Amino acid sequence: MNPIKTIQARTVALPIDNIDTDQIIPARFLKTTRRAGLGQWLFSDWRYNADGTPRADFALNRPEARGAQVLVTGDNFGGGSSREHAPWALVDFGFRAVVSTSFADIFRNNALKNGLVPVTVQAQFRRRLLSRPNEPVVIDIERQTIATADGVRAPFPLDSFARYCLLNGVDELCYILKQEEEIAAYESCWGREYSMRAFH
């Protein structure tokens, strides 16, 4: 993964609450065996008519959405299925960050592993973003802040390890593989005898 220090990009708003991963990427698109190419199916059931033509009134289809890389959404984004295809579709479409007041656990973890930054803000700041549609924002990973073009800044929480991985382009699999000694030590105690562990 490439290091990410800041994201400077325009927003597009989808101010709907409780967007679950079935909406982000419907199950019929999970038959792919690759990670790439899912962007065309992002929010498919909302984006396209039954005949496959784009719905002109859907936020992502509007001309001003073109080139936007930060998605601003309603509360509780990404619930439901653990499909990592959801962040893959968002990233493939071109998004680099999602802003919400809350994220589902599995989605947040999956997003971070793909360099898609989940930015949790208060409702008040989100209202500010929604009142300035398609304007640029600056997301600073190091400082953990998001700022509007007129300089209003809000902090956002970010797990310290996730922040470290983003800033340094750390691959988590490599990180775990480096702990070979610890893993081997654990296995030599309990390896095949998990049921023999004490559970006091």
Added chain:
Amino acid sequence: MTTKKQTLFEKVWHAHTVVPETRETPAILYVDLHLVHEVTSPQAFSLLRERQLRVRRPDCTVATMDHSVPTTPRNADRPVAFTDPQAAEQVRQLEENCREFGIELHGLGDDTQGIVHVIGPELGITQPGMTIVCGDSHTSTHGAFGALAFGIGTSEVAHVLATQCLLQRKPKTFATRVDGQLQPGVTAKDLILAIIAKIGMAGGTGHVIEYRGAAIRALSMEERMTVCNMSIEAGARAGMIAPDDTTFEYLSNRPRAPKGFEWERAVQRWRHLSSVEDAPFDCDVSLDASALEPMVTYGTNPGMGIPVRGTVPQPKNASEVNSLRYMGLIPGETLLGKSVDVVFIGSCTNARLSDLRQAAALLKGRKVAPNVRALVVPGSQQVKRQAEAEGLDHVFREAGAEWRESGCSMCIAMNGDQLRPGQYAVSTSNRNFEGRQGSGGRTFLASPLTAAASAVAGKVADARELMKV
């Protein structure tokens, strides 16, 4: 080591900590059992191949195919018929990956194939005190055994394949206490729907739920699996129930459970798998099982549930307004009597033998209404065989329902079993999101009893009416 009184979750967590969590870094947790299926694994295996890594513990990895497999009846003369070449390719890749990496596969054609969260327990592979992961959010099912079981994404599937470990921040704990007694006609499915209605679809976010209390103790293992299965629908990381004699009885003599002296040793240790008296939880909630009614969801998330005889509540926000619009419902209307097009009895929530027995008992001597397509999809080939040995398949067919092969089927609608736009279904599955069971499809989640009764009535029905003598 900690002097804090430990909950069940904490005991299992601590026993699997390879490297403890720090402020800067997550814990490294060892995984005892990695379950794999065809949809969330291909990209993970490809990554291993790219990096020239082997699977560290093939002996701790078990695969099956369930999400996109057809459930059309098959026999020696009529083999598996994939209508979707992409699904066929996905399955083929799993077969190849299992061959290449030496992983045990319960594939199509094997008499042990089935939904991943059905076959693990029935084969005795799922055991108390284990950490169990799978690229599927309903992995929480296995928590019914006192295992710490949760869903992971495909990147994490690759992590586990390569290292048998996961990076995890320790979740908080949430005690859900259920006392009292479920009344006749009120099932484990109704209980978990009531719990989610109370906690909310994000109420459990960041927590592992432990289900406790007399009503939980009284549940069978299959009922406990139904409850734990839907923990994710309350946003929880996982759901757990402490093992007890019910658990040990279920497990004893299962093919992969320990035997003889090893069994005795295992049970002795498993008996320690409970929360210490007065162990503190971060959150708690209580319910009285005696007060519960059969539940049905009316909206487009599993938290939007009401008693079957209830009325659709006023929407509290724009999200709920949209939900009702999608479902074609108006506040104040009763669900009872709402005409349905499809009844689906299946899924990792409710496709075990006891679920099928309940549905069959209601359908026996009755007919599925002419306006309804009813599908019964057993959770595994083993469940299918057991059901057939008891003649349940005859009951279903006699009633006019379809008796299918095992798989996830219409729960996720990846295999051709799906709703048409606008159709209403009463479904024993776990999600009612927009389009979940087919684009434009509208789902009422319910128990097998409610589903069977609705199939007979041709509309949403209260099974207790049919159960009256």
